[in-house]
Amino acid sequence: MSNLIRKPTLESKSYLIGIFKGLMITGRHFFMNLLGLSKRPTIQYPEQKRNYSSKFMGVHVLTKKENGEIACTSCMLCATNCPAECIHIVAAESPNPKVEKYPAVYEIDLLRCVFCGFCEDACPVDAVRMGRDYELAELAERNFVVGIDYLMNRPALNNKNISVFHEPHKVVTKTAVGH
Amino acid sequence: MSDTNSKKVKITLNGKEIEAPAGQNLLDAADANGVEIPRYCYHPGLSVAGQCRMCMVEVEGNPKLQIGCNIRCSDGLKVISDSEKVKNAVKWSLEYHLVNHPIDCPICDQAGECGLQEYYMEHGQYKSDMHEQKVNKQKVVDLGDHIVLDKERCILCSRCVRFTQEISKTSEFGIFNRGDRSVIGTVDDKPLTGNYQVNTVDICPVGALTSKDFRFEQRVWFLDETESVCSGCSKGCNVFVHHKKGKHIYRLKPRFNEAVNSYWMCDKGRYTYKDSNYDRRLSNAKMAGVDIPYSEAIQTWASDLRVLVATERTDEIGVWISPHHSNEELNSILDTFSGKLKVTKFYSENIEQIVQKDESVDGFLLRSDPYPNSKGFLSTLQGKKVKTQSTDDLIQTIKKGGVSHIVLICPEGQRILPEMLKISKVLSPFQFVIVLTPQLAAMEIFSAALSLPTLGHYEKTGTFINHAGIVQHTAAGFKMFKESHSVTDILNDLMIAQAKPAETRERMAT
Numbered sequence: 272m273s274n275l276i277r278k279p280t281l282e283s284k285s286y287l288i289g290i291f292k293g294l295m296i297t298g299r300h301f302f303m304n305l306l307g308l309s310k311r312p313t314i315q316y317p318e319q320k321r322n323y324s325s326k327f328m329g330v331h332v333l334t335k336k337e338n339g340e341i342a343c344t345s346c347m348l349c350a351t352n353c354p355a356e357c358i359h360i361v362a363a364e365s366p367n368p369k370v371e372k373y374p375a376v377y378e379i380d381l382l383r384c385v386f387c388g389f390c391e392d393a394c395p396v397d398a399v400r401m402g403r404d405y406e407l408a409e410l411a412e413r414n415f416v417v418g419i420d421y422l423m424n425r426p427a428l429n430n431k432n433i434s435v436f437h438e439p440h441k442v443v444t445k446t447a448v449g450h
Numbered sequence: 451m452s453d454t455n456s457k458k459v460k461i462t463l464n465g466k467e468i469e470a471p472a473g474q475n476l477l478d479a480a481d482a483n484g485v486e487i488p489r490y491c492y493h494p495g496l497s498v499a500g501q502c503r504m505c506m507v508e509v510e511g512n513p514k515l516q517i518g519c520n521i522r523c524s525d526g527l528k529v530i531s532d533s534e535k536v537k538n539a540v541k542w543s544l545e546y547h548l549v550n551h552p553i554d555c556p557i558c559d560q561a562g563e564c565g566l567q568e569y570y571m572e573h574g575q576y577k578s579d580m581h582e583q584k585v586n587k588q589k590v591v592d593l594g595d596h597i598v599l600d601k602e603r604c605i606l607c608s609r610c611v612r613f614t615q616e617i618s619k620t621s622e623f624g625i626f627n628r629g630d631r632s633v634i635g636t637v638d639d640k641p642l643t644g645n646y647q648v649n650t651v652d653i654c655p656v657g658a659l660t661s662k663d664f665r666f667e668q669r670v671w672f673l674d675e676t677e678s679v680c681s682g683c684s685k686g687c688n689v690f691v692h693h694k695k696g697k698h699i700y701r702l703k704p705r706f707n708e709a710v711n712s713y714w715m716c717d718k719g720r721y722t723y724k725d726s727n728y729d730r731r732l733s734n735a736k737m738a739g740v741d742i743p744y745s746e747a748i749q750t751w752a753s754d755l756r757v758l759v760a761t762e763r764t765d766e767i768g769v770w771i772s773p774h775h776s777n778e779e780l781n782s783i784l785d786t787f788s789g790k791l792k793v794t795k796f797y798s799e800n801i802e803q804i805v806q807k808d809e810s811v812d813g814f815l816l817r818s819d820p821y822p823n824s825k826g827f828l829s830t831l832q833g834k835k836v837k838t839q840s841t842d843d844l845i846q847t848i849k850k851g852g853v854s855h856i857v858l859i860c861p862e863g864q865r866i867l868p869e870m871l872k873i874s875k876v877l878s879p880f881q882f883v884i885v886l887t888p889q890l891a892a893m894e895i896f897s898a899a900l901s902l903p904t905l906g907h908y909e910k911t912g913t914f915i916n917h918a919g920i921v922q923h924t925a926a927g928f929k930m931f932k933e934s935h936s937v938t939d940i941l942n943d944l945m946i947a948q949a950k951p952a953e954t955r956e957r958m959a960t
Contacts, residue, residue, distance in 0.1 A: 346556030347669045362666035371590060372557040372666055395556055 349390035357383035560657030594641030604658035676927025682719035686916030696928025726906035752947035773827035774861030776912025
């Protein structure tokens with residue numbers, strides 16, 4: 272047993288030196304940052320915002336047709352492809368007689384979502400895209416389950432979320448739509 | 451269903467010698483030997499039409515390709531189904547089927563189980579050479595209560611036409627117009643009639659005919675499949691139950707059984723799943739409408755039984771049963787009440803009369819006896835030497851005060867509800883009523899009673915005897931509610947609790 276108990280070394284006995292060394296580092300960083308002498312990675316967040324890459328994937332966007340109807344046909348390929356199982360769709364007969372199927376409910380649980388963008392890849396009609404919004408503070412958990420109203424019509428989108436298949440004057444090649 | 455003799459012949463398929471019954475259809479023989487020959491129009495339950503030209507094969511001695519579905523197995527037949535020539539023919543055949551197909555898979559209910567999708571992955575040519583405008587046809591044609599027709603998606607295989615001619619004998623479907631304007635439909639888009647409409651949806655290889663009940667409900671690749679037996683009548687059609695993780699049943703589909711239902715089932719049976727579905731089910735044990743834990747419910751019941759047993763008043767127990775239960779459940783009910791508790795008062799409908807009057811309603815599958823296990827019910831009762839009285843007798847006995855402990859073992863379904871309502875009207879606070887039911891409606895009728903949730907029909911494991919005496923086994927594939935148990939399990943727990951109260955309480959707590 273005795274060889275298991277280590278005898279205190281000289282270094283650990285003089286622990287005050289260690290504490291002093293540590294305080295030196297803390298103090299150095301404190302004064303360097305205070306006087307602006309070091310390169311600071313932090314920014315003044317709400318006033319100043321970071322530029323994200325064009326590939327950044329934030330909160331999803333549901334696109335529209337020209338007439339303002341939802342572009343989604345509720346084929347549920349996004350829900351199938353979703354690794355987090357956070358997309359909930361209820362399909363229904365569309366009120367528009369020219370459209371057969373549309374999503375009566377399209378909900379994304381943003382707390383479950385891992386923002387991988389697989390839903391965007393799976394969508395055959397460019398109905399769901401990854402947006403650029405990332406400020407997602409809410410008070411209640413239920414507020415993170417967002418529906419069509421938020422995903423398609425939130426003010427930040429400026430009504431510019433038109434599906435490429437429904438953009439005016441845009442020619443979609445035949446191979447892109449199917450057989 | 452070719453008229454096959456028992457004589458076996460030797461044929462050569464892709465250079466491999468196989469044995470097949472003489473006169474068997476080549477496609478069936480190929481299926482039995484694991485060789486898949488693509489087909490749309492051929493269905494083993496229907497006649498041969500030769501519409502789709504997908505099953506092209508090379509036959510020795512014939513310079514041209516010919517359709518496999520019209521070849522009967524005979525001695526020395528040599529067939530090749532995997533040569534380049536055959537593959538090329540199938541590829542162009544499929545291309546031809548897709549010429550006017552709208553490819554609206556994202557909104558089509560058939561997507562995931564569609565013949566076009568399946569064969570396209572294997573035989574498709576991936577780059578269409580077709581540059582013409584597609585011919586537009588009518589979409590979303592309402593054909594009555596059960597079926598929606600999409601004329602664009604149809605590939606004119608004529609399976610549904612042959613089904614209404616040969617099986618349901620209603621001759622409603624037909625092919626109208628000529629050339630690329632040919633469409634399937636009924637005269638003036640009249641609604642379909644009869645009790646076998648949805649079978650046309652099952653046999654439709656594409657999404658032309660879709661079921662209204664299942665329309666847009668769920669994508670088929672999310673569904674799990676469990677084998678079971680229909681609870682709708684004494685025919686006992688074999689079915690597949692399609693459900694999502696056992697929490698929601700979406701549809702029933704017929705399962706092939708030549709001795710019972712072949713490839714078909716009736717629409718009435720098809721919708722029996724609705725009574726087993728989550729929204730009509732009792733999920734928790736309830737005492738006077740308030741949720742209580744299962745163990746507490748068993749204890750409450752057992753303590754009342756203990757008093758009756760101790761004071762030798764078990765003749766005050768009345769048990770109502772029905773042939774909706776499996777043989778195993780009926781056995782355990784009779785073992786418990788007749789065997790262990792010496793109960794003599796059993797009540798049910800007059801099953802003997804129902805079995806005697808049992809007949810085919812429409813000359814095909816549906817029968818007049820609404821219970822899946824009437825024969826099993828009678829034989830089990832005979833074996834245990836138990837006789838049942840009618841529900842009216844139970845009501846009379848309740849009025850006289852002859853029973854104070856009433857056990858109602860209700861199945862699911864609307865049929866039993868009027869009887870239960872009659873019983874509930876004569877009840878007084880002096881009777882202790884226990885309702886074992888999977889159904890919310892039955893619990894609501896006896897709002898003051900002790901209700902225990904049992905398994906729904908499609909969750910049960912057990913045997914059912916159909917009208918012809920065929921014993922059919924169902925295997926449990928899922929359980930919708932955690933708190934629900936089979937009747938057998940509930941009665942076992944009850945007997946243990948009744949015999950050893952203290953120990954059981956500990957056992958159930960852990």
